[in-house]
Amino acid sequence: MRTCLVVDDSSVIRKVARRILEGLDFQILEAEDGEKALEACKRGLPDAVLLDWNMPVMDGYEFLGHLRRMPGGDQPKVVFCTTENDVAHIARALHAGANEYIMKPFDKDIVTAKFQEVGLI
Amino acid sequence: MTPMDYEYLRKFLKERSGLDLSADKTYLVESRLLPLARKAGLAAIPDLVQKIKTGDGKLATDVVEAMTTNETFFFRDKVPFDHLRDTILPGLIQARAARKSLRIWSAASSTGQEPYSIAMCLKEKGAALAGWRIDIVATDLSQEVLEKSKAGVYSQFEVQRGLPIQLLVKYFTQSGDIWQLNADVRSMVQFRQLNLLQDFSHLGTFDVIFCRNVLIYFDQDTKAVIFERMAKSLEADGTLLLGAAESVVGITDAFRPVADRRGLYQINPARGARPAGAPMLAGMRIAAAR
Numbered sequence: 086m087r088t089c090l091v092v093d094d095s096s097v098i099r100k101v102a103r104r105i106l107e108g109l110d111f112q113i114l115e116a117e118d119g120e121k122a123l124e125a126c127k128r129g130l131p132d133a134v135l136l137d138w139n140m141p142v143m144d145g146y147e148f149l150g151h152l153r154r155m156p157g158g159d160q161p162k163v164v165f166c167t168t169e170n171d172v173a174h175i176a177r178a179l180h181a182g183a184n185e186y187i188m189k190p191f192d193k194d195i196v197t198a199k200f201q202e203v204g205l206i
Numbered sequence: 207m208t209p210m211d212y213e214y215l216r217k218f219l220k221e222r223s224g225l226d227l228s229a230d231k232t233y234l235v236e237s238r239l240l241p242l243a244r245k246a247g248l249a250a251i252p253d254l255v256q257k258i259k260t261g262d263g264k265l266a267t268d269v270v271e272a273m274t275t276n277e278t279f280f281f282r283d284k285v286p287f288d289h290l291r292d293t294i295l296p297g298l299i300q301a302r303a304a305r306k307s308l309r310i311w312s313a314a315s316s317t318g319q320e321p322y323s324i325a326m327c328l329k330e331k332g333a334a335l336a337g338w339r340i341d342i343v344a345t346d347l348s349q350e351v352l353e354k355s356k357a358g359v360y361s362q363f364e365v366q367r368g369l370p371i372q373l374l375v376k377y378f379t380q381s382g383d384i385w386q387l388n389a390d391v392r393s394m395v396q397f398r399q400l401n402l403l404q405d406f407s408h409l410g411t412f413d414v415i416f417c418r419n420v421l422i423y424f425d426q427d428t429k430a431v432i433f434e435r436m437a438k439s440l441e442a443d444g445t446l447l448l449g450a451a452e453s454v455v456g457i458t459d460a461f462r463p464v465a466d467r468r469g470l471y472q473i474n475p476a477r478g479a480r481p482a483g484a485p486m487l488a489g490m491r492i493a494a495a496r
Binding site: 170171172175176179185186187188191192194195198199201202 | 279284362363366368371372374375
């Protein structure tokens, strides 16, 4: 079973994402900020990361930079999932190594389409 | 809605659009036509039926459009567009190198996501198609969806269902939560109103026909007639793409499935529907009849 690390400071969003992704046969890990997500990745890299942008302690953009510099950190597929819905943020995310980008609000169809797009389904 | 009202609507929709509703689709009719009745200031569907019977042409058109407009999204099912990019277009670029022109038909284009996905596939070919004449013809029964299609304006939800983020950034312009396809992509597609039940020979012949997720609503005899006419509208080495749940098997022998390429069909050479002579697409084989 593939693993997905859901990183979001909102427990509600993490719960919704967990329900959707478990329905797509992913085993879910959760983190409430970028720092905790990085610790989780040091313990073991997931197959995918669903990543919020704005979070306390360490935001998603900074986390992505650290992840991509880790040994093997180029492997996980990273899908941003954020309210930062403008082209400038999307372009920054792609340049930093994000594989896909979800603009909140989202639903199961969108998550499924994006995970298909990056070859996770 | 009484059984008589439902029967009237079934016959009406069959005659006007070819839509073949089975007896258990009352929920579908109610869910789509009740909002239309209310919008027209009518209390319920029986009132709507009465208005159609008295010759309200505008309402009749609205009923057909409400029942035949189907959900779609960019790069729907993904695989057909992978085939277009990786197999069909490379073959055609080789086969049409002398005349440098391509004609592609999206036969039930709904709100435009399919023809625009085709256009973006072609754009992504870049220099390989530089200087080529490209015709993408998109047809639909509904004038309303054609108007939406021409504008190329989509909601944030619509652009996230199937459209890779790189293509969104590359080919769309954002205005708040609304995204509009750039003019250079929009201009690649000609939108025309067309009822597949009527003659479409005036559209000319095509190298590729996308006819996905529309024939499932027609009965077998109607499908057979449309397939026969589509065979005449397809170049001898052209490709027909059907939806994942659709097939020609058991309906017509005008087409044969392409081996290892689910959903792709080519003219059956044994039928001789069109003069043979043009080569099959590079890398494609006709599957044995199943």
